[in-house]
Amino acid sequence: MEKIYVLDTNVLLQEPRALFQFEENEVVIPAVVLEEIDAKKRYMDELGRNAREVSRILDGLRNKGMLHEGIPLENGGKIRVELNHRSFHFLRETFAEMTNDNRILAVAMNLQAEQEKNETHRNVVIVSKDALVRVKADALDIKAEDFLNDRVTELDQIYKGKFYSKVAKDTLNQFYQTQNLPVSEIGVEQLYPHQFVILKDALGSSASAVAKADEHGRWLRPFFHESEQIWGIHPRNVEQKMAMELLLRDDIPLVTLTGKAGTGKTLISLAAGLFQTEDIGMYNKLLVARPVVPMGKDIGFLPGEKEEKLRPWMQPVFDNLEYLFNTKKPGEIDQILAGMGSIQVEALTYIRGRSIPEQFIIIDEAQNLTKHEVKTILTRVGERSKIIFMGDPGQIDHPYLDELNNGLSYVVEKFKDQAVGGHVKLEKGERSGLAQLAADIL
Structure with missing residues (x-):
């Protein structure tokens, strides 16, 4: 009717x-x-x-x-x-x-x-x-x-970038020996490109393996890191290892990371960016940006030049940089960044109209972006650049967005079947026991 x-x-x-x-x-x-x-x-x-x-x-x-x-x-x-x-x-x-x-x-x-x-x-x-x-x-x-057509998927179907599969012990042995396994061996026809699979023994033994699908989603292969520690950061769980794999791969120019507060999204991304920018020179600059969306009541206009106005919004990024550079004195991180010149921290307000080639780009708190804004950002990415969107879709401060219609979830779902993209959801908190408990029960 x-x-x-x-x-x-x-x-x-x-x-x-x-x-x-x-x-x-x-x-x-x-x-x-x-x-x-x-x-x-x-x-x-x-x-x-x-x-x-x-x-x-x-x-x-x-x-x-x-x-x-x-x-x-x-x-x-x-x-x-x-x-x-x-x-x-x-x-x-x-x-x-x-x-x-x-x-x-x-x-x-x-x-x-x-x-x-x-x-x-x-x-x-x-x-x-x-x-x-x-x-x-x-x-x-x-x-x-409610208007649901703007939602990119259903809540229980959000892509996580990984899943568990129980296989026969012989299949695990075959994977270890050949370093290769067709996805048909785990009971599926095809996986998404770069999707992770945690293989476990179907009989319940402790035998297990972690694999990643190739760019076509038809073969599983193990993944290794040249260095177990990058800028003093060592992955503490399997999900962080998955994230580090995506961040260090030069053939995956788009990476999306989701997870609760304290799962290490920003820290490991900054470490991977510093390693590829400062240590091996793969990129000319590390650009870190985040949207200016307040949590709670806005504090109004701020005095000073652009850098001074943006400092309160960018402080979470500076906190992680201070940890990575092991600074002790107030203002020391500003002197380090000024001397290096290859690290740029700014708000997304100024990104329209830019072209950003040969840079490692980190977009923090991307769950507060709309579909139009993430499209604007992605179309700024130039040749030989890598961009990382990260955030927690469960913590949104934008008045018109929710867990299913925000820009971060939109990018995750739209690029999950594209070989240029990789995604993983981090679920285990590593900030502190209190932070993990708060993320779980509050």
Whole structure:
């Protein structure tokens, strides 16, 4: 049965082309949504960009007819800007205050009352990223849904870059002897490129092996490191060894690392970057960047030059560099970095328009990036550069992102079947026992 979908502002600000993703149904945009989008279009960030994109899309549709009367879409649906259903008659007894959210609810409620009088009754559904709007809609007996089309996968299907497989003892012996094993021997037809497999004896003995699929995902091979210790960092668990393998491979220009706080993502990435930049000269520069997204209330404008303004945001990176360089005195790391000149730490605010060749690029806290932002960053990568995206999708500070629609998860899923990319999820914390316990139970 055809439905009427009433869109909340946050849906369009998250995905401007959501207008075209409701198949053969009618999409209604309340007038208050246009007001909220208009208020955001001057922002010089992702919200402003999306607001302007929505404006352009609606302006293009306007050429096909009157938006308040409804315009047919190519997918068989219809889009309409709703101007008349602003009455609070049905809503006043429950939610008396005329907020923008309540005005959107009023549109849906009035449309629903109108549909109940029609012979061809259509269900009215509010689509909102705001959980409280959906809760209010339920209280008013209006169907409400989250917008899920922007999610790159389901929560239980997020690619981890590794899996466990139980095999016969003879298969393990064959792998050790030949250093090669077709993936058909572990019961699968094909793996993703560079996917890791932890092989264990099916009979329960302690025999095991760690293998990595080739770039075609058809053969398993062991992996080794020329040095067990890089810049004083020794991998403490098998997942960190997997991450180090990806970070040190020059034929894998894109690496994604996910994991809870304290799993060592930033530290081992910096160590691998310093080794390949300073020790063996594979790259000309080590570039470390992270998005400027505050946790909690923003502290406002900061005094000083650009470097001084960015220092609080970049401090986690400097903390890891101080550990790697074993500095003891205040300001010593700044003197070291100034003398080296090949390490650059900055915010992602300044990356648009750049071309970054022959550099080892680390993007920290990438879970706070949108799909558009990670696309912008990846298209900056030049020849002979390597880029690492890392973060914890479970700790997101961006108001419009969640574990499944953020830029980091998007890159992980879209590149999992590409030979240029490699991914691993780190699950064991190594920062401290307290940090691991907090990550697990809080």
